[in-house]
Amino acid sequence: MRKWWFILVCLLMLPCLDLRAQEQEEEVDLPGIIFGHIGDAYEWHLFDWKDEPVAIPLPVIVHSKDTGWHVFSSHHLEEGEYEGFHIDPDSGKIVEADGRRPLDISITKNVLALMFSSLLLLAVILLTARWYRKHDALQEAPTGLAAFMEPLIMMVHEMARENIGEDYKRYSPYLCMAFLFILLNNFLGIVPFFPGGANLTGNIAITLVLALCTFFAVNLFGNKLYYKDIFNPDVPGFLKPIMPVIEVFSALMKPVSLTVRLFANMLAGHIMILSIVCVIFIMAKYGPLLLGSMSVVSVLFGVFLDALECLVAFIQAYVFTMLSSIYIGLSRQHAE
Amino acid sequence: MSLVTPDIGLLFWMVVIFGIVFFLLWKFGFPIITDMVEKRSAHIDESLKLAREAEIRMQDLAREQQQLIDQSKLEQTRILQEATRTRAEIIAKAEQEAADKAEQLLRKARTEIEAEKESALRDIRKEVAELSVGIAEKVIRKELSSDKAQMDYVDRLVDEIEKK
Numbered sequence: 154m155r156k157w158w159f160i161l162v163c164l165l166m167l168p169c170l171d172l173r174a175q176e177q178e179e180e181v182d183l184p185g186i187i188f189g190h191i192g193d194a195y196e197w198h199l200f201d202w203k204d205e206p207v208a209i210p211l212p213v214i215v216h217s218k219d220t221g222w223h224v225f226s227s228h229h230l231e232e233g234e235y236e237g238f239h240i241d242p243d244s245g246k247i248v249e250a251d252g253r254r255p256l257d258i259s260i261t262k263n264v265l266a267l268m269f270s271s272l273l274l275l276a277v278i279l280l281t282a283r284w285y286r287k288h289d290a291l292q293e294a295p296t297g298l299a300a301f302m303e304p305l306i307m308m309v310h311e312m313a314r315e316n317i318g319e320d321y322k323r324y325s326p327y328l329c330m331a332f333l334f335i336l337l338n339n340f341l342g343i344v345p346f347f348p349g350g351a352n353l354t355g356n357i358a359i360t361l362v363l364a365l366c367t368f369f370a371v372n373l374f375g376n377k378l379y380y381k382d383i384f385n386p387d388v389p390g391f392l393k394p395i396m397p398v399i400e401v402f403s404a405l406m407k408p409v410s411l412t413v414r415l416f417a418n419m420l421a422g423h424i425m426i427l428s429i430v431c432v433i434f435i436m437a438k439y440g441p442l443l444l445g446s447m448s449v450v451s452v453l454f455g456v457f458l459d460a461l462e463c464l465v466a467f468i469q470a471y472v473f474t475m476l477s478s479i480y481i482g483l484s485r486q487h488a489e
Numbered sequence: 490m491s492l493v494t495p496d497i498g499l500l501f502w503m504v505v506i507f508g509i510v511f512f513l514l515w516k517f518g519f520p521i522i523t524d525m526v527e528k529r530s531a532h533i534d535e536s537l538k539l540a541r542e543a544e545i546r547m548q549d550l551a552r553e554q555q556q557l558i559d560q561s562k563l564e565q566t567r568i569l570q571e572a573t574r575t576r577a578e579i580i581a582k583a584e585q586e587a588a589d590k591a592e593q594l595l596r597k598a599r600t601e602i603e604a605e606k607e608s609a610l611r612d613i614r615k616e617v618a619e620l621s622v623g624i625a626e627k628v629i630r631k632e633l634s635s636d637k638a639q640m641d642y643v644d645r646l647v648d649e650i651e652k653k
């Protein structure tokens with residue numbers, strides 16, 4: 154118990170030590186800090202060392218209508234313009250000299266995090282599959298990685314079986330993939346240091362692609378009954394012209410709700426944790442007493458929020474997968 | 490605003506990377522795991538069912554065995570009783586037979602004795618007759634030297650026989 158108190162006190166001291174340098178400085182740029190953490194960037198900022206940012210430069214790949222393809226390292230952009238491109242201070246994106254946006258497929262912080270987490274997921278699942286290939290599952294219980302991954306995968310598989318019905322095996326790999334992808338990235342997002350910390354599932358592009366995958370899985374493989382329910386439902390005659398409009402709208406809104414739910418939940422979680430941590434920095438100029446007491450509060454609250462985020466990370470992955478499987482199940486239902 | 494407008498670059502990379510990873514895992518990852526686990530679940534179900542059936546069969550066997558034992562016990566008592574009865578019967582029969590045989594033998598012996606006695610008596614009578622005839626001859630030879638006496642005697646004898 155005393156050991157834990159000691160660790161807690163040390164943790165509380167850390168921000169105080171760090172902040173003495175900042176005390177004399179001007180107002181803390183709260184939006185800058187928060188959006189710097191949750192947004193995308195052309196470099197991966199690791200930490201500050203003697204007031205100099207230490208960052209991993211990442212490759213910039215842009216295509217300008219006038220000058221064609223350009224590939225260069227992002228550290229060239231630190232000084233300002235390079236090969237006719239510079240970072241727009243308002244949006245933080247690369248723009249051409251005249252302010253137009255080139256086609257920008259740079260390996261940004263989020264893309265690198267995506268690559269890393271995808272490789273991790275790929276390795277974990279393929280290693281698990283290798284266990285099942287190498288061992289006779291009928292003779293021995295899974296061990297190690299397989300024992301860890303099996304419940305997760307089978308949870309989603311069972312969910313697919315319950316919600317989709319007879320041809321669940323066709324959809325179960327997608328649902329497993331979506332679940333593990335979201336779960337892994339949610340957790341990596343909570344990890345505060347490299348290679349975690351990128352706000353991937355709190356980025357609308359990522360959640361949009363996931364939701365569109367569900368949308369296509371639902372609408373490309375929907376059966377006759379599903380389309381009949383949309384375009385010619387069993388309703389009284391005067392409702393016939395209205396129902397298709399409502400149904401099409403609801404079909405289109407489903408991916409939107411999936412996108413926004415995951416994106417907003419994860420984003421909000423990140424912003425909450427960052428804000429709570431920033432409280433310490435803001436309190437620095439109000440004197441040591443307030444700083445000390447608020448530090449305790451914000452560390453305790455930060456621990457609480459981190460635990461909450463772990464819960465939310467799982468719940469959101471689960472909810473996304475659950476809703477996807479229900480939507481797919483609706484498109485594969487059979488007449489009773 | 491940039492938070493809610495999807496970035497084209499990230500969108501592009503997400504589609505590419507997610508697509509590749511999904512394809513690989515769909516081909517070499519998830520189905521292998523889920524199929525194997527499903528096969529194992531089916532195997533476990535099957536084994537449990539078999540075990541249950543085996544248990545039931547075992548119970549049946551035990552019951553059958555018990556029945557067999559009971560039956561054979563019953564049979565045993567029956568056989569024993571029968572044996573006792575048979576023994577008693579045999580003994581009784583043997584006794585009866587022995588008695589019969591003894592009586593038969595006795596009767597036979599008696600008859601034989603009777604016959605012997607008869608024949609002995611006959612022999613004796615014959616002997617006596619011969620003797621008496623001899624004696625009578627001798628007596629008669631002496632007394633019946635006269636014809637008259639002889640005739641008287643014959644007459645007397647004839648009378649005797651007639652009287653008889």
